[in-house]
Amino acid sequence: MVIQKKLNHYFLIFIIFLLPFLDFLKNNINETDIIIGKSFFFLILVLFLFLLLSVCAIKYFLKNASFYNIFLIIIVVYWLFFKHNFLKSSLNNFFNKLGLINFEYTSEISLLVILILSFCVTVLIYKNNFFLKKFIFIFFYLTFFMTLAQIIISNLKLNTNTTNSNEMNSINFVDKLNNEKKNIYFFILDGMQPIKEFEDYYKLSLKEFLKYTENENYKYIDNTVNFYDNTTQSLSSLFYLGKILNKEGELKNNKIVMYPTLLKKNNKSSLIRILNNLGYNFKMIGNFYAYCPKFNLKYCLNDNETKMVDYYLYINFFKQTPLIQIALNLGSFFKFDYNKYFFYTLNDGIGRLINHLKKDSIVYKYNKPTFYFIHHMSPHRPYITNEDCSYKYYPGKINYEGYKAAYLCNLKKIEKTIKFLNIFDPDSIVVFQSDHNWEMSRGTEARKNIFNLLKIDDNCSIDHKVNLNNSNTLRLIFSCMTGNNPKFINN
Numbered sequence: 478m479v480i481q482k483k484l485n486h487y488f489l490i491f492i493i494f495l496l497p498f499l500d501f502l503k504n505n506i507n508e509t510d511i512i513i514g515k516s517f518f519f520l521i522l523v524l525f526l527f528l529l530l531s532v533c534a535i536k537y538f539l540k541n542a543s544f545y546n547i548f549l550i551i552i553v554v555y556w557l558f559f560k561h562n563f564l565k566s567s568l569n570n571f572f573n574k575l576g577l578i579n580f581e582y583t584s585e586i587s588l589l590v591i592l593i594l595s596f597c598v599t600v601l602i603y604k605n606n607f608f609l610k611k612f613i614f615i616f617f618y619l620t621f622f623m624t625l626a627q628i629i630i631s632n633l634k635l636n637t638n639t640t641n642s643n644e645m646n647s648i649n650f651v652d653k654l655n656n657e658k659k660n661i662y663f664f665i666l667d668g669m670q671p672i673k674e675f676e677d678y679y680k681l682s683l684k685e686f687l688k689y690t691e692n693e694n695y696k697y698i699d700n701t702v703n704f705y706d707n708t709t710q711s712l713s714s715l716f717y718l719g720k721i722l723n724k725e726g727e728l729k730n731n732k733i734v735m736y737p738t739l740l741k742k743n744n745k746s747s748l749i750r751i752l753n754n755l756g757y758n759f760k761m762i763g764n765f766y767a768y769c770p771k772f773n774l775k776y777c778l779n780d781n782e783t784k785m786v787d788y789y790l791y792i793n794f795f796k797q798t799p800l801i802q803i804a805l806n807l808g809s810f811f812k813f814d815y816n817k818y819f820f821y822t823l824n825d826g827i828g829r830l831i832n833h834l835k836k837d838s839i840v841y842k843y844n845k846p847t848f849y850f851i852h853h854m855s856p857h858r859p860y861i862t863n864e865d866c867s868y869k870y871y872p873g874k875i876n877y878e879g880y881k882a883a884y885l886c887n888l889k890k891i892e893k894t895i896k897f898l899n900i901f902d903p904d905s906i907v908v909f910q911s912d913h914n915w916e917m918s919r920g921t922e923a924r925k926n927i928f929n930l931l932k933i934d935d936n937c938s939i940d941h942k943v944n945l946n947n948s949n950t951l952r953l954i955f956s957c958m959t960g961n962n963p964k965f966i967n968n
Contacts, residue, residue: 497559516787653960658846668857669911669928706924711912712736715947716746737767764854824854856883
């Protein structure tokens with residue numbers, strides 16, 4: 478009987494311990510196949526061992542205290558800390574209703590509430606309060622089974638109502654040539670303005686860069702205008718090879734899923750469907766905004782799926798607690814540079830691609846043809862590169878010197894990539910384009926002007942009357958590859 482009672486006690490503790498993980502799965506139900514893996518179970522094990530060691534350490538100093546009571550206090554306080562984000566959101570809603578839209582201290586108030594509750598729980602459990610222990614037993618068992626039921630029901634709905642994101646049009650490319658397919662490298666240089674605009678503003682000449690790219694059979698195309706003025710809409714239209722909004726600014730099709738969510742496994746954009754039909758792999762390198770492992774590990778050009786530690790997963794898990802904000806504040810206090818040790822590498826899509834292909838050149842060079850999609854987060858802010866591509870931080874959203882340095886660094890990276898691909902994959906198709914203009918653009922139309930540098934098949938002629946933006950460039954490439962007449966879309 479005593480053994481059974483102890484087992485019930487520790488089973489309760491384990492249930493409370495698992496609740497934050499179940500809540501995380503429930504709140505990210507569309508990503509359970511991505512979340513549940515080695516790194517997730519490793520986190521569970523490490524966190525449980527940490528809590529257990531904490532209990533043992535406290536027990537060592539409080540020899541007369543009950544081990545179970547100490548464990549129960551630690552585990553309930555642990556659960557309360559994972560309610561920080563919920564409390565913060567509730568307080569934001571409350572203050573918004575009071576008209577205090579920009580109230581800044583909800584995070585601090587939430588933490589204070591949690592500390593007060595933790596103190597009360599600690600005192601009452603330590604004093605063996607019968608009512609509180611009964612309440613904990615009933616409350617957490619109900620919460621556990623309700624959360625588990627919600628996950629199961631949501632997962633069943635997800636599987637029975639799988640929504641393949643239908644294309645907004647029936648664009649297709651029947652392969653009339655059946656030629657050997659070439660690798661395609663599609664670089665999105667986020668926020669990179671056209672060369673002429675850059676030259677005019679900064680009073681610089683980029684003739685040497687243009688001369689170099691021309692000698693390497695690349696064509697720079699002036700006056701290229703994207704359909705949209707922002708990343709989400711521009712890259713969504715790229716994946717659907719056309720306009721996604723009607724004249725009223727609404728989605729043309731309610732089944733259209735926006736970038737980067739469209740990368741998830743249940744969504745099939747026009748680009749992915751076409752690549753599958755033509756026998757291509759699709760591989761992606763993203764950035765903090767569109768971090769590939771968060772959306773579809775199958776598409777990631779890295780080995781995150783085999784890693785024991787997934788930092789992105791852990792950051793998102795602990796964002797439910799005040800720990801991330803505390804870590805950021807401590808980092809700021811001790812002058813730890815997150816930009817240098819985190820964003821500088823993560824947002825350098827071009828550098829990560831070259832390093833990966835160098836490392837795995839044999840595997841990828843002789844595999845089936847691949848479409849490489851690289852979302853290089855520069856010269857978009859944060860501005861964290863010097864002109865020579867070394868690290869340098871330029872603060873603020875509007876920073877003309879920071880943008881200039883990042884832009885010139887990008888030109889160097891483009892030249893480096895061209896030299897590398899000339900050796901590694903000389904017959905490949907290569908596209909360097911931006912998704913929109915720089916942050917300092919004046920007006921929506923100006924933000925649509927983009928950088929556009931291409932190397933395509935010799936038999937694929939470029940009509941300079943055609944606006945070869947992201948979508949039309951893909952239409953041209955696939956048309957030439959398959960022997961079809963290109964069907965372009967006008968702005």
